[in-house]
Amino acid sequence: MTDPLFAPQLRSQPIEYYFYPNSQVPVFCPTMEQFEDFEGLVAAIEPLAQRGGVCKIIPPRAWREQLESKRWREVSEDGFPTMRPLQQYFNGNSGTFHQYNVDFHRKLRLAQFFQKSQEQDYRTPVVKVERKTQTIVYGSESVGIAVDYENGEVQLTEAAAAALRAEIRSESGRAKYRAARSQAMEGSGHGFTKDGRALFVSAREYMENEELERVYWKNLTFNRPLYGADVLGTLFPEPAQFPHWNVRALPGLLRRMRQRVPGVNDPYLYLGMWKATFAWHVEDMDLYSINYIHFGAPKAWFAVPISAHxxxxxxxxxxxxxxxxxCSQFLRHKAFLLSPRLLAQQGIPCNKVVQRAGEIVLTFPMGYHAGFNHGFNCAESVNFALPRWLELARVAKHCQCVGDSVTIDIQEWFQEDEDDRRLIDRIRTIGAGSEKPQQKRPRGRPRKRKPADCHQEQQVSDNKRAKISAVDPVRRLASLNTPAGVCGACLQPISDGAPVECQQCGLTLHVPCSGLPEDDGRYRCTNCVLDTDEVSCALCAYQNGLLLPVRQGSHAHFLCANFVRQTFFEMPAAGVVTRSAARQQSAVVCGLENVPANVWQMDCEFCKERGLPAFGAVVKCAQKKCLRVFHPMCAAVNDLKLLDWSTCRVFCRAHRPAEKP
Structure with a gap:
């Protein structure tokens, strides 16, 4: 079904669309008038398409017929270039794979590649699906479809039909209803009404695609498919003969570049066969891209919504x-696969869509996508850029360890006419506000530490949990303010014994957490000794609380240093309590240089919810195979029962340990 909260329009008319079954990928069906406005159509559908990560466009029939008549003439004249395909190897199992591409030992022509794709090892497997009721989701509503393959019958369940009766009371509505039903029964795809609502889907085709996907992930490491990727050339006619949505000359900013860059503003052809794969990646320089299948078998796409990037x-x-x-940009190597099932286990939405011949798929900046081919086909692809891309151009990252990685120096590559000078001025304005100094992170190898044994796990009451004040707009740090009766070190309530209290600010601590033998009335916390309230932790995004000195000169929370695996405490000689001005506690935090570089760069799950940037060292959930990461302090502030002090392990909210009886 369409989304009632989003109704894209162009040329004062709504753009018909529906969602691909069991997915949030929208399928747009524009009129010829809407389709002719390339930049206007992409801009209109982009807000909805970002929810799916990619979108599919079914071009008007007149456009496809015009392209067919001109394109096939070029192919029949043997205009397809000779290529050296890639042979793909996959290493891994259970939905996690590393892909290796090796040049095939000889070059192939189009006919030779086709013959290769029909050999037993490379042929598309024959899948069989049984008669059953399949639940297919359109946006927020589900429709049960019963299929009788012998009679070619496609039926809606009674509940679904009742919901649609109001729409087909008129004669025109009934005609549209019958046409959509007939279209689905013939196996030609999706039927839809004039307002974009999907009434029917070819259930047989849908279930066959699902079965092919299951076979793909199960047998990925067997045989080695060939992929004719990055073949420089085009099957589109000259722009003068075919001006609209011509992949060889798309409108946009990249047309104004001084030179032709293969794959960026000069299209590539792609010859696929069964299992030929493109692994998870985003486009170079976070550009848009378009993919059109000229002929052959469908192509399956997986996509992550932009919001889950x-x-x-x-x-x-x-x-x-x-x-x-x-390499921090290793995903740009296009060599790593994680199945939708494993992504779903980590709470990451993964949408699917199947693209057939004559259909277009668009990808968007920062949208990760992957996929594979159902069989022999030929597709054409190129990048393009709309004005919105300028906001991302200055901060787009690229890989320096792959030879074919593309970088665009915008100020150098665009022509210096009056329009482009205004464009470059705008880029400079955007870049001036987006450049931030990079904080140097310590690097090194991990080393073991001794877990803290200062106290046991205690019962926690919700009304005494640490509170978070407003985020400082300048430092972008959260202030940790613990109420009376709660330890400022471990955030647990002080239930027995006299606490140690800072004589200046009133911060209370367990005696073991303070590092002092007892409360002698002279204790002062780090903030008070340094006469500032802006001492922050090097391991998390919080300031205040019990901060211990770090050997390198900064400070770290007692709690953070306990749960970050690479850090440890260096204690003074037995019986000696250090009480100098800046190092009055009885321990020094060491080992920050042993924290791996990637640990400093990951986003904490809790910080992202509050809009805080990546800062400090995160830890992984102790549950096996869980990939969620967060700061120990953030976990403690959210729920103290996520921390296991006896083993110095931290759990995410989904794997919170059960309470002991």
């Missing part, structure tokens, strides 16, 4: 940690 990167960094340590 950061969570997806964190999950992949955890699964492929060794690759992330080598």
């Amino acid at each position: 950061g969570r997806f990167e964190t999950a992949m960094q955890g699964v492929f940690a060794s690759e992330y340590q080598k």
